[in-house]
Amino acid sequence: MSNRSLVSISDYNKEEILEILDAAADFEANPNRSTLKGKVIATLFFEPSTRTRLSFETAVLRLGGSVIGFSDAATSSSVKGETLNDTIRMVSCYADAIVMRHPFEGAARYAAEISPVPIINAGDGANQHPSQTLLDLYSILKTQGTLDNLKICVAGDLKYGRTVHSLIMAMSYFHPSFRFIAPEELKLNEEYRIFCLRNNIPFEETTELNENINDADILYMTRVQRERFQDLMEYERVKNVYTLKNSMLENTKPNLRILHPLPRVAEISPDVDKNEKAYYFQQAQNGLYIRQAIISKVLSI
Amino acid sequence: MEKELKVAALRNGTVIDHIPADKLYKVVFMLHLDTCENQITIGNNLESAKIGKKGIIKISGKVFAEDETNKIALIAPNAKINIIKDFQVIEKRPLSLPDEIHEIVQCNNPNCITNHQNIPTFFQVIKDENDTMLKCHYCERLIKLEEVKIK
Numbered sequence: 079m080s081n082r083s084l085v086s087i088s089d090y091n092k093e094e095i096l097e098i099l100d101a102a103a104d105f106e107a108n109p110n111r112s113t114l115k116g117k118v119i120a121t122l123f124f125e126p127s128t129r130t131r132l133s134f135e136t137a138v139l140r141l142g143g144s145v146i147g148f149s150d151a152a153t154s155s156s157v158k159g160e161t162l163n164d165t166i167r168m169v170s171c172y173a174d175a176i177v178m179r180h181p182f183e184g185a186a187r188y189a190a191e192i193s194p195v196p197i198i199n200a201g202d203g204a205n206q207h208p209s210q211t212l213l214d215l216y217s218i219l220k221t222q223g224t225l226d227n228l229k230i231c232v233a234g235d236l237k238y239g240r241t242v243h244s245l246i247m248a249m250s251y252f253h254p255s256f257r258f259i260a261p262e263e264l265k266l267n268e269e270y271r272i273f274c275l276r277n278n279i280p281f282e283e284t285t286e287l288n289e290n291i292n293d294a295d296i297l298y299m300t301r302v303q304r305e306r307f308q309d310l311m312e313y314e315r316v317k318n319v320y321t322l323k324n325s326m327l328e329n330t331k332p333n334l335r336i337l338h339p340l341p342r343v344a345e346i347s348p349d350v351d352k353n354e355k356a357y358y359f360q361q362a363q364n365g366l367y368i369r370q371a372i373i374s375k376v377l378s379i
Numbered sequence: 380m381e382k383e384l385k386v387a388a389l390r391n392g393t394v395i396d397h398i399p400a401d402k403l404y405k406v407v408f409m410l411h412l413d414t415c416e417n418q419i420t421i422g423n424n425l426e427s428a429k430i431g432k433k434g435i436i437k438i439s440g441k442v443f444a445e446d447e448t449n450k451i452a453l454i455a456p457n458a459k460i461n462i463i464k465d466f467q468v469i470e471k472r473p474l475s476l477p478d479e480i481h482e483i484v485q486c487n488n489p490n491c492i493t494n495h496q497n498i499p500t501f502f503q504v505i506k507d508e509n510d511t512m513l514k515c516h517y518c519e520r521l522i523k524l525e526e527v528k529i530k
Contacts, residue, residue, distance in 0.1 A: 161496055184492040184517025203490050205518055
């Protein structure tokens with residue numbers, strides 16, 4: 079069993095989070111190294127996620143390591159009915175670390191318990207995706223110069239959006255204040271409201287985007303997914319209300335930056351892309367450095 | 380005035396009393412009494428001033444470990460456990476939920492890995508002044524006590 083695995087953002091304390099962010103800045107300055115030379119990293123994607131997989135694989139390759147794995151469960155032995163237990167045990171015979179994405183929640187925690195090599199969770203169902211959270215933090219730090227005392231507006235699907243839940247947990251160390259902007263159907267769940275109350279994190283809740291973003295340092299947008307709605311009329315209405323347009327940024331703070339875990343659908347109108355406050359593409363690039371930092375940490379390199 | 384005993388007195392063993400009638404058989408299976416070789420007396424739908432209809436289980440010659448009886452707190456938190464020796468109650472054991480619950484509870488989350496592969500369940504008990512919840516060690520979902528599903 080390995081305790082070096084990264085399954086949930088709560089596996090790292092404040093110091094470890096800051097350590098990763100520091101290391102990522104180092105990798106950003108110098109992303110091509112050969113510290114993983116001779117190492118093999120497995121990327122097991124039981125559920126396809128091209129973006130995340132390419133980011134992890136690039137991180138390995140730029141450090142001189144090699145990659146094995148599969149990008150879709152249909153091309154893996156799990157389609158023949160192999161258990162997760164057997165797949166992990168088999169792959170851990172070949173690889174020094176395993177990056178995995180799985181459609182079921184808890185799969186990565188289980189894998190970390192049975193694997194002799196470290197597991198990096200690249201998403202387990204709707205549960206955790208810690209490398210996304212760390213790259214969100216890195217993007218906030220880079221654009222604001224600090225993580226402390228920021229006003230963060232979070233908009234979109236706050237009920238199912240796992241990136242939002244992990245962001246709330248990770249930011250709790252840094253005295254943020256939140257404004258949660260979501261339609262009634264997708265309001266932040268009770269669990270995380272209680273989390274904020276217990277940790278003395280001030281927050282407000284509203285249902286409209288518009289001028290509610292004017293005092294924000296960070297606007298974190300998430301995708302509003304059609305399949306979450308029972309009533310498709312309601313989805314159409316919500317979709318329009320939650321579309322960020324360039325004109326809405328007129329009275330926002332100069333240091334405001336807009337983040338989005340991507341892929342976006344209609345939440346951010348393309349005319350926002352050229353605004354200097356749009357940061358979502360750089361944010362994706364930051365993922366590379368964060369993943370280099372995570373892989374190096376779990377391998378103690 | 381002496382109360383009339385509906386279920387015979389026990390010389391040595393464990394008495395679990397004040398089990399809500401609809402939970403009685405869950406307790407039976409939870410403690411694996413269905414395969415237990417000891418003499419067991421089960422009474423159900425007995426009248427109770429406190430809870431309407433109650434169940435009672437008397438297991439002769441067996442004293443359960445505390446973490447065994449504590450599982451009962453999951454489904455019948457107000458049950459009373461008495462340890463009997465020579466017809467005397469030698470221990471009134473208060474029920475308190477253990478800190479960890481292994482195997483007996485099924486995760487409510489249909490998308491949890493434990494509901495798809497043969498993995499023993501594991502929950503941490505999160506105790507709070509007004510609310511006690513179980514947290515799935517795997518999918519991290521919180522489950523309210525009244526929503527707990529026993530396997």
